[in-house]
Amino acid sequence: LVGWPSSPPVKKVKVICIQNNADSEKYELDVYKRDVKALIELSKEALSQNPDAALVVWPETAVVPPVEYHYQKRIDYDRVEIINRLLEFLAGKDCAFVIGNQRTVEKSPFSADDYNAALVFDSSLGNVIPPKPFFYQKIHLIPFAEYFPYRKLAPGLYKRLLLGNDRLWTPGSEYTVFNVRSVKFSVPICFEDTFGSLCRRFVLEGAEAFVNISNDSWSLSIPCQKQHLAMSVFRCAENRIPCARSTASGVTAFVDRFGRVVSTTAPLEMNFLAAEMELPSQESTKSLYTRMGDWFALSILFAGCAILALSLLYFFLGSLKSRAESKRQKAESPRLAKDGKKR
Structure with a gap:
């Protein structure tokens, strides 16, 4: 009922999802270096086995230091070194990369906004060095963990929630649809893939696939990770488009346009997953849910x-x-x- 009538898929695209088994509770320079090194090594191995891949997907906040900010400002040598190594690797690969990153945007010399973002680099488009990535900034932030809506009313509580950080994230506003390597896709970040109305909006804007990036490593719970996957499959069934999920520690998976889990990796281990996603044609009839909400x-x-x-x-x-x-x-x-x- 939610998907009928629906045209058969007309295009296939090879996607690689990286699972680096990172610990999201550690915020140290050595951890940042180790994570980027692991992500690069896993990507090299995955691309050697799948040279025809069009997209390589890294998890949510896979790279913690803001890429654009540190490349431009160059005020922290160690972080600039991490960014340079990352960009040199991306520039040498003939595919697009979707990378979770904190994006910092200066509003003035004394203030800035931080976003939980997905950056898209493609060496064929010349947006790697200097970094000018396409980006999506997470819209639906988690209250009190990523975003505090009552900052002005309760500044004391806001400071306690910072836990030593300068500020929490700012919510984005654009329902971005990326168009690279002949694939139109949107990137719901983490638990955004549990909100039907938000994902429906991506499809109405032209997305023909979801690329979800998540980091559930904080939970240290395999049932929690499986529950997240179980909720996200409904977005595929509702809108009749497939999804590739790259997670920090699990469950990295591919879901087809009928909501069926095609393949997964084992949780809490370093690994990668590659598969061909079958994409529906742009002329195919939208599902009942996509049309009516x-x-x-x-x-x-x-x-x-x-x-x-x-x-x-x-x-x-x-x-x-x-x-x-x-x-x-x-x-x-x-x-x-x-x-x-x-x-």
Whole structure:
């Protein structure tokens, strides 16, 4: 029902998803260097086995130091060294890379905004050195963990939530659709792939595939990672487009346009996953959910509220009627008793 009618896929694209098994709770320079080195080595191995890959996907915040900021400012030698090594590797590969990164945008010499972002580099487009990546900035941030909506009302609580950082992330606003290597895709970041309305908007903007980047390593829980995957498959079934998921520690997976999990990696280990994604044609009929959105769920909600309201009204009117009948009977009781004595 949600996908019929639907045209068959007309294009295939090879995608590699990297799982580097990073620890998101460690924020040290040596950890940043180690993670980038591991990501590069895994990507080299994956590309040697899959030289026809069009996309290589790294997880959410796979590279922590902001790439553009440090390349331009060059105020921290160690971080600049990490960025240079990364860019030299990307520039030498004939494929596009989707990389999770913190993106820092200066508003003035004294203030800046940080975004949880996905950067897209493609050496064939000349956006690697100097870095001018296409980017998507996460829209639906997690309240109190990534974003604090009451910063001005409760500045003290905001400072406690920072945990030593300068600031939390700023929410993005653009529903970005990337178009590289003849593939149009959007990158819901982490738990954004659990929100149907947000992912539907990507498809309406032209996405023909989802490329999800996530980092659930903080949970140290395989059931948590599997639950995240179990929720995300509905976005594929709802919109009839496939998804490639690159995660820091699991579950890295490919999901087809019917919501079926095609392949996965084992959790909590360094690995990579490669597969051909089958993409629907742009002329294919959009699914019922893509066209109509949450109208069915909302109609059920409104119908339930209407039934509840009518039930309460019926109960209230019945209660009033019962009270009136009770008062009438009480009023008639003395007269009946009086008439009985006269007789």
